[in-house]
Amino acid sequence: MSERPIIAIAGLACENSTFTPSRTLAPAFHPRRGHEVIDKYAFLHPDTPLGTAADWRGTLIGHALPGGMVTRAAFEELVGDMIARLTAITAADRLDGLWFDIHGAMYVEGLEDIEAELLRRVRHVIGPDVIVSASMDLHGNVSRELAHQTDLITCYRMAPHEDVMETKERACRNLVDLLARQAKPLAGAALTRVRPIKAWVPIPILLPGEQTSTRVEPAKHIYAAVPEVEATDNVIDAAIWVGYAWADEPRSRAYVVVTGWDETAVTDGAERLAQIFWDAHEDFVFVAPxxxxxxxxxxxxxxxxxxxxxxxxxxxxxxxxxxxxxxxxxxxxxxxxxxxxxxxxxxxxxxxxxxxxxxxxxxxxxxxxxxxxxxxxxxxxxxxxxxxxxxxxxxxxxxxxxxxxxxxxxxxxxxxxxxxxxxxxxxxxxxxxxxxxxxxxxxxxxxxxxxxxxxxxxxxxxxxxxxxxDQDLQRLGHHRIRRPMWPFDKTFTTQPDLTARILPLSNEPLTGEDE
Known part of the structure; x- marks a missing residue:
C-alpha cells in the first residue's frame, strides 16, 4: 500500500443554458479516463511537487463546450463509467481524498442541482471519510448541498479566466495540505478526519459575465479583496462565485464561501466579501460599450x-x-x-x-x-x-x-x-x-x-x-429563480441577509430548510 495519500480525480464540467434548444451529448465532453486524466494537468505530473506528494488516480473527467442541457442518457453514461472506476479504486485501496473538478453550471434533463447530485453519487462509493476538494468556474453555482458535501471549495478569480490552472492547482495543493494534517490512525483504530469550517453566503444578484468582468470595476476591486481574506490567519481559501445567469434554476445567484480553522475568521471573511459584492450591485455595467x-x-x-x-x-x-x-x-x-x-x-x-x-x-x-x-x-x-x-x-x-x-x-x-x-x-x-x-x-x-x-x-x-x-436577461423569461433578485427586482423591501451560514462538516447531516 502506498505511503502517500491516495487521491482520486473525478468531475464533469459544462455550462448549460436552459434557454438554448440544443442538447449536449456524451461525446461533447471529450472524456478522459485513468492516466489520461493525470496527463491533462501538468502540475500533477510525476516530476512536480504535487505529483510526488500524493498517489493520484484518474477516474473520469469531461469538459464540454457550453450549450443546451445535457441529456439524461449522456449523464448516466458518463457517471456510470466514473462510478465504476471509483468503485475499483476503493475496492483495492483506502482512498484518502478526491479532487472534484467541475464547472458548476451543468443542467441535466430531469435532475436538479446536478453537481451536488453527482457528488452524492460519488460519496455513495467513497464514503463520508474521504476529504473532497472542489475547483469551479466563478460562473458556477454553489448550492447549500454542494458546499456541504465538499470539505474544500474554490473557484477562478479572473474573468476572462486567465487563472484556470492556477485555481485547479490551488484546489489540489489545499487538499494535499489538509491530508497532511491528518493523524495516522493506530492499528485497528477508527479513522478520524480533521475538516475545515465552511462559511457560506448566498447573495441575491444574478448577472452575466459581461457585466462582472474582473478587468473593470466594480468586479475588479471586489475580487481584489479575495486574496486579502485568504491571507487572514486561520483561513485556507476564499472564493466568490458570480453564478450562471442563463439557467432558470433556484440555485442561480452569486455566492461566497470561505474555509478555514477558526469560525470567527471564516465568518468575518465571508461576510466582508458578501457585503463588498452587495454594496456594488447597482454599479455593474457591461465591460464594453x-x-x-x-x-x-x-x-x-x-x-x-x-x-x-x-x-x-x-x-x-x-x-x-x-x-x-x-x-x-x-x-x-x-x-x-x-x-x-x-x-x-x-x-x-x-x-x-x-x-x-x-x-x-x-x-x-x-x-x-x-x-x-x-x-x-x-x-x-x-x-x-x-x-x-x-x-x-x-x-x-x-x-x-x-x-x-x-x-x-x-x-x-x-x-x-x-x-x-x-x-x-x-x-x-x-x-x-x-x-x-x-x-x-x-x-x-x-x-x-x-x-x-x-x-x-x-x-x-x-x-x-x-x-x-441573451445579455438582456429580462427578455428570456426566468420564472424559477429566487426572488427578490437583482437586477430582476430593482427594489428590495428589506436588505438581504448576508450573514455567514456555518455549514455542517461533510460527514455530518445537513439539516434545516434549503435556502
Missing amino acids: TGSFSECLDIALKSKSRPYFISDSGDNPTAGGSGDVTWGLTKLLARPEFQQPSGPAVIYASVPGPEAIRIAVDAGVGATVTVTAGAEIDNLHAGPITMTGRVHSIKHGDKDAVTEVVLQVGSVFAILTKLRKPYHHEQDFTDLNLHPRSADIVIVKIGYLEPELYDMATDWMLALTPGGV
Missing part, C-alpha cells in the same frame, strides 16, 4: 479604428448558446455596405452548416457555391440563411468544428463549420487564411473578448443580440 447589432455596425463603419471588433453576444457558444443562430449573419449580409467584394472587409465567426460544408468541400477552394446554413437547432430568431459566395478556404480536423469553410459573400468572409466552435485565438483565423489584424471589422459570437481577441481589437462593442444567452 453596447448597442443593437445595427448600431454597432454603424459605429464600426464610421470609426477609424481597425480592426474593429463586435461581439455577437446572444449566441455565444462559450456561454451556452447553440452557436447556430443566423440572426446576426442575416442582418450583416443585408447591409448594402458589404454587397461588393470591394467593400469593407468583414470576418464573421461563425455559423454551423454540415450540408453547406459538404457542398463547399466538394466544390473546392475558388469555386462559387450557393449553400444554406444555420438554424437547424435554434430557429427561434431567424431561419436558415442561404448565401452565394466564393470558397475562400477549407480546413479539416478541428477538435470542435471538425471541418471549417470560409465563404466570401461580397466583402464578408463568413466562417461556416460542420459543428459549432468558439473563435478565441488569432490562429483560429490565420489557419483559415484570414488575417483579423488587417480586417476592417471582426464579428465573433462571444461576450467579453478573450485575451488574444482583446489584444487584437483597436476598438470594440458588444452587440445585444438575441439567442439562448
